[in-house]
């Protein structure tokens with residue numbers, strides 16, 4: 001059990017350094033509090049956002065923390081791959097620049113797997129391969145309208161509220 | 164103590180119905196689980212978003228819950244007024260339409276008090292009286308640039324990341 | 327193998343039968359607050375059986391049956407497209423596979439749940455075998471739900487390590 | 495009475511003395527992730543003494559001293575503008591009042607904290623008296639910090655009632 005955990009930890013740790021660098025050109029490190037007996041301690045995350053000094057998760061800003069968490073999620077997905085991944089408004093703490101970086105990272109991964117991402121950010125919609133619009137019609141319930149961004153179809157329902 | 168609590172409760176309950184209606188034309192009710200001995204129970208929130216049936220906080224969507232919480236915050240502020248209020252990214256669960264409704268509610272209240280609101284949503288910036296831009300300059304630290312929206316000054320730093 | 331369409335029938339805020347195409351690559355879903363976006367993710371978790379009713383924001387499974395419809399049943403089907411080798415001609419052929427999960431509210435308010443694979447009833451453990459075999463998610467780890475990112479950022483070191491335990 | 499300017503000196507990510515005007519009405523603050531927006535709110539909470547160090551995302555008060563500067567002190571001042579009646583002429587005059595809170599890291603790493611009102615040192619309870627008298631916040635209730643909305647929506651009924659207890 002311990003050996004299996006350490007093996008998985010090493011793979012996630014190495015993947016995390018790469019995904020953290022991919023999402024912001026910074027340095028990210030996962031550190032076990034007790035490497036000899038991992039189950040006795042926790043997992044520390046130490047990162048150095050580009051241009052800043054090393055810091056723990058607690059001192060960072062809302063957006064910096066979210067980006068760190070997303071790097072960890074991508075690292076876990078790389079170690080335990082599947083054919084389909086789903087994200088529900090994971091970009092809401094991010095500014096426009098970081099949303100674009102995240103959207104590009106998803107787009108690269110979507111060449112091999114399917115990603116379904118719910119978002120209100122226009123940047124995220126524009127970088128996807130296709131967008132589904134959902135609206136609620138009184139007494140009818142939810143209705144899905146299909147629309148494909150690639151042909152830069154004017155997303156009337158999207159534009160109105162994705163501002 | 165109990166009388167003072169019940170008095171405050173009645174004022175917040177009445178204010179909440181008004182603020183919930185203001186933010187979405189729905190019906191909102193605060194209900195004490197144990198009206199005879201309020202400290203023995205909790206506080207239930209039952210709302211009917213416009214065009215939907217009555218529901219508890221738990222079943223609602225992320226945005227609907229956020230709007231309900233904001234109505235409660237406004238009700239608390241009305242019962243306990245002060246000269247200055249601060250909001251840090253309270254609009255991040257909201258779509259474009261609800262962000263505009265919230266921005267207008269803040270703008271109305273800002274005629275008598277000062278509101279300082281941190282936001283990434285362009286709609287919120289455009290409806291404010293003035294916007295302060297903050298950027299981080301390497302080795303310099305944070306720098307604030309003043310800018311006034313009312314004269315529709317093109318906010319270069321804002322536009323770039325408020326998308 | 328890849329997902330090809332999700333078909334909801336009287337599930338949560340979708341009372342009418344709705345067939346939603348899932349294309350290859352990167353799909354975004356957008357729409358106003360409360361319009362039913364997260365309910366589509368709940369539908370995916372329901373048919374893949376990767377979440378409890380609480381994870382789908384319902385107290386009981388029967389709460390997933392739409393209150394906007396007027397029947398005591400709901401179902402979600404997921405259609406996949408996979409390339410298999412035909413046993414006779416040995417050539418690769420594309421086949422559509424459908425798995426479906428349906429639920430009925432009985433008179434005593436309890437839930438009757440059934441699973442079907444291409445029309446034949448199967449057990450949950452058979453469904454998970456098939457899904458695992460096709461590389462599809464059988465645990466909730468591939469779903470990052472609304473507010474999960476904030477939860478992950480505010481976890482202490484020990485719960486954070488426990489996220490890795492599931493991997494081992 | 496209304497706030498007129500916030501002056502930070504070597505506080506968190508603001509190593510240089512920065513004077514930030516606060517106008518009447520509705521002010522928005524915007525900028526990239528990690529640029530220092532929430533640090534401005536921490537500065538407001540610091541000078542009004544409405545939050546613990548943890549509420550300002552610092553383990554100890556001395557963590558609020560900027561690591562980008564090279565001095566062991568930090569301070570935040572808040573300037574108000576209020577209309578008062580002049581005791582002699584009985585006419586309303588506008589006066590600027592400044593309250594300031596400063597902190598010094600001692601050799602033994604402990605924190606020395608001082609409060610000043612218009613240049614004269616005062617105690618914390620005097621500061622809160624003055625603020626209450628001017629209708630300014632003296633508790634954290636007027637600050638809705640990042641993620642507070644989500645916390646409020648996921649509270650159970652009893653903690654939600656406790657929010658009202660503070661009002662009574």
Ligand SMILES: Nc1ncnc2c1ncn2[C@@H]1O[C@H](COP(=O)(O)OP(=O)(O)OP(=O)(O)O)[C@@H](O)[C@H]1O
Nearest residue numbers: 224225226338339359360361362363364365392393
């Ligand atoms: N069994 C049900 N029958 C009918 N409607 C339901 C049922 N369960 C949930 N709903 C409705 O679904 C709505 C929530 O939908 P959902 O959570 O998918 O919204 P969303 O599009 O994700 O919104 P947001 O952008 O705010 O997250 C609620 O308003 C609720 O009334």
Ligand SMILES: Nc1ncnc2c1ncn2[C@@H]1O[C@H](COP(=O)(O)OP(=O)(O)OP(=O)(O)O)[C@@H](O)[C@H]1O
Nearest residue numbers: 061062063506507527528529530531532533560561
């Ligand atoms: N004592 C300190 N000295 C120097 N920098 C500090 C200090 N304390 C915090 N910081 C820096 O301040 C930054 C966080 O700033 P802040 O939380 O205000 O960002 P923000 O603009 O609110 O971003 P977001 O949009 O992501 O919420 C961190 O990157 C951190 O390194």
Ligand SMILES: [Mg+2]
Nearest residue numbers: 224225364472
């Ligand atoms: Mg949702």
Ligand SMILES: [Mg+2]
Nearest residue numbers: 061062532640
């Ligand atoms: Mg912030």
